[in-house]
Structures are given as C-alpha cells and as structure tokens.
Amino acid sequence: MMPGQLDATQLDLPARSHPAMPIHLKPLVTLCEDCRVSGLCLPTGLPVHDHSCLGALIGPRMRVRKGAALINANDPLTTLYAVRCGSFKTRLNNVEGQGVVINFCMPGDVLGLDAIATERHVCDAIALEDSEVCPVPYHRLQALARDFPVLQQSLNRLMSREIVREHERVLMLCNLTAEQRLASFLAGLSRRYVSRGYSAHGFMLRMSREDMASYLGLRLETVCRSLARLRTLGIVSLHGRLVEILDMPALMALEQGSDELKRKPAQKTPCSTP
Amino acid sequence: MMPGQLDATQLDLPARSHPAMPIHLKPLVTLCEDCRVSGLCLPTGLPVHDHSCLGALIGPRMRVRKGAALINANDPLTTLYAVRCGSFKTRLNNVEGQGVVINFCMPGDVLGLDAIATERHVCDAIALEDSEVCPVPYHRLQALARDFPVLQQSLNRLMSREIVREHERVLMLCNLTAEQRLASFLAGLSRRYVSRGYSAHGFMLRMSREDMASYLGLRLETVCRSLARLRTLGIVSLHGRLVEILDMPALMALEQGSDELKRKPAQKTPCSTP
DNA sequence: CGCGTGTTTGAGCTGAGTCAATCCGCGTGG
C-alpha cells in the first residue's frame, strides 16, 4: 500500500461495509486536463501537453469517506494530496488535549505542504464529506519539478500562498471581534466557492459549528450567537448549515474591521431596566 | 539601485549623518562558508564547494539602520534577504489602520518568502537594531536551484517551516492565556538564541512591549502585567529589555498550556461533587 | 418513539481591554 498510510477501514476500498456505494474496479484515470479545478491546483501554468507528465506522476485517485483521516499527524511524508472533490479539515493537535482547526480545504487545494520541512505530517486531515483526492508522491514530484521549472514555480507559489493565508488569519485573530470573524469567514468561503464556479451567495457549510469555532478562535456558543446577530442584521439567512448571503457589501465591510454599521440604528434597545 | 528598493536615507550608505560609524568603501565580500549561521540559512545541506555558487548569487551585503524599512509592503519581489546579523520585525498592515507583527527575524532567517505567491511583498520589514542582510536575487535563485536540487530543497524546507511556525502561532493565539503566551514567546526566543550559539537563560529583547503585544495578540498593558506576574512567580527576572530565565522547566510547562502551577500554591480543586 | 448528536439560547462570570496616571531611563541643552 504505497501511496498514503490509510488502512482499509478508512478508505472506500471495494467496500464490504458499504455495499450501497458504487465500486470502481479499475483505477480511476487521473487526467489533470479533465479536472475542473486544475487551474487552482498544482498544474497551474503548465502548458497542456505537460499535464500528461503530471498524469504519469499522480497516482490513481482515492476516495475518502466522511469522517475518515486521509492524513494522521506524525505520518512520514510520502505523498501530497490534491483535493479533487469534497472537502477536508486539517487540525493541529497539542501535546495536551486541545488542538485547532488549521484550514478547510476544497477542490484544488493541496494537502501536506507543511510536512516538507520535517518530512513528517504535522496535521491530521479529516474528510468533512465523502471526497476524492489525487495522491502526489512527493519525491517524484521533486524530480519532475527539476525538469519542469514551471511545476517547481507552481509548488513554490502554493507554499507561499499558504504562508500569506496564515498571515491573514493571524490578522483576523488579533484584530477582529467574533462577529467580524464570522463575516470574514463567510465572505472568504464565498470567494472560494466563486473561484470554483459555484454561487457566491448560497452555499452549504460542510463543517460543524465546533469546527468553525476552532478555526476562528472562538467557542461554538459564540459562533452561534454571532451568526444569530448577522441574521438579525439582515446580512445572512441561515437554515442549519445552509447559508445565504443577503447583503454582501455589509459582510465585506464587517470583515475589513470597520466599526461602522456594526450596530443597527435603532433595532432593539439592549438597555436593561428591570 | 537594483537590489532592494531602499532609498539612501534608510540605508547606511557612506554616512554623512553618522560620521562615527565605520565606512566600508569596498563591498563586503559575502561568503556563506564564513557565516556563523549558514547552517540555519539557505545554504543548509549544500556541500562546502557549492557554497561558492551561492557566493556568486548573493549580492554584496547591506547594512540597515535601526528603524529603517528593508522591505515595504507592496514592493515588487526582486530579492529575498537573509539576515546576517541584527534583527527585524515583519508587519502585515490592514487596509484600515491596524496591523500585526508577523514575525521577529534573527540571523539565518530569510525574509520575503511570503512574496513568492504574488511577486509582491506583503509585509514591511523593519530593522530592530543596526543590522546586516545578504540580498538574494529571487529569479537567479530559482535558476540556480534548478542546477542544485539541494538548494531547491533548502528553499522548500524554509517555506514549509514558515507554514508550520504560523500553525503553531495560531495554536498559541487560540488556546493560551496571556501569561502562557508570554511564556511561550520567551521560551521560543531562548531556543532560537541557543541554536545561534547564545545563552538560553539571559538575553536582550530587541523589540518594544508594543511589538511583543502585537505579535502575541495582546495589548501592551497586558504584556506588562503578564511579565510582572512571571516575575513574581520567580520564573524570570526582568530589567527593562534584559531577560533572565530563572526557572526554565516552569516556563516550558506554561507554554505547553498546562493549567497546573499557573496560580500560586493555593489553587482551587476543579473536582466537581454535585 | 426514544436516543444521540449537533445547534440554539439564557444567565452570570472573568480575563483581558480601555482609560488614565505615574514612573523610569536617556539624550539634550542650559
């Protein structure tokens, strides 16, 4: 079982335990040029004919069931994974009990870049829904990148972008209120869905309130309350995990940290005179 | 003025304004093999004779005066900078006024990796004391890395390590109290000084309380109070910016987020007997 | 229908923020 350290119970191998799922007896051919998110992923910038080189690199794609761990922290780095469809959370765990959700990954995102430093993964990666990934053997990627400088550049850019994203997250954690963090989170999700061809205004949250809270440096109760507030402000509409953004400009004003228009003019008077 | 976008007022060019400073008329020869921190820096892992290739790559080293900006956010990326001596803070600025200190850099650290994604710098880099850096033209570095895979690996590792460090910072911001953050910060500095050959127990903080606060997601008053607390606990001794760590084990226990021994002896029993 | 997991809402508490006064070290100029 070369690519990946998953055991059969986690993966959707010809599935005894889930006979209802379709079974793929022949390996799924992985062609980047057919992939809808290749423009966001590793092959970015490669001319079309080079994609076939990548095709030779990338192993047969793998299915991961909801809740299963694609990566466990401390696994040795053998493969990076490009998300093809579905979504994941990555989570960094403390020595003590607690950890934090580091990122939510969707199609086109590459998992495992943080393992390159130590050749061991530092985060768990858990599927938030049934998902598919393209395994990329790291050492073969390195070799191929030597011959295709654009590929190397692409990898460099992915890593650098991850650094920048983390910078922005730190900015959020340090400067924004709970409500503003939620706004920033929803606006960010919206942008990511747009760049994948989905609606900017309506989408489904794949993660629990608890995961959102962990990602945003809050408690889940605070997430609930802040969401409720955004709803009463008429900025979003919420039904469970289904989100509809009603007032995008207001949302974006909030995520920029503007204090204005946080409290509505004369909505309710929270003054307490018992 | 090719390498770097500094103007003459920021740099220590043949200094009219500071006639007491020594003047280097001939460019300072930059040889990685003579550099005390080459083991932490880009050339890590390169066999000795390859260092000379790097020597051809790296421009004449530059002096930056305390308070001057080596990098301004939004500058186009032409050069990375390896800190040779001294120290820097990098700072990400919001659209609105506020920003955060992203990192404190010391000898061997490489500045500007976050610019690779967009080919523009995203952070300012300000010298915390009179410092020297080795400029590394990025595009030439890319070319050289093609011929010396070890160099490419070294760059990959540097970026990946930066991602991991940010992960750990997020963990700190999300899970630790003010006091624990300070402990984590001091213990981290201590480790970095050790790996550069300095004392683990006594060192000088090069940054203001305000910078520390920004880095730790706190206010400067809180930093002061938390430091005072660490002092009364007998864990550190402080004289202005001079730090002495008196009880390293306690410091490390704190940074791990252990609740124990946070409050002095008379702690409360969290046992619940309903 | 009961059960469990995830979500929402309420009530009170607290760690860190805010505002403000003071202190300290240091360079400058008299």
Added chain:
DNA sequence: CCACGCGGATTGACTCAGCTCAAACACGCG
C-alpha cells in the same frame, strides 16, 4: 552638573466581549 522633556514601561480602576455552565431544542435514525 542638573533640569527638562520625551518615549517607553508600569500600575491601577473600571468595563465588557466572549467564556462557562446549563437547559432546551431540532433532526435524523434504528
């Protein structure tokens, strides 16, 4: 030499956003 001023650091008093604890609710599932 000392008085002065200034930026950074410290300390105190008060406030509040978000936390904790707790209860209720919604929903899917066997």
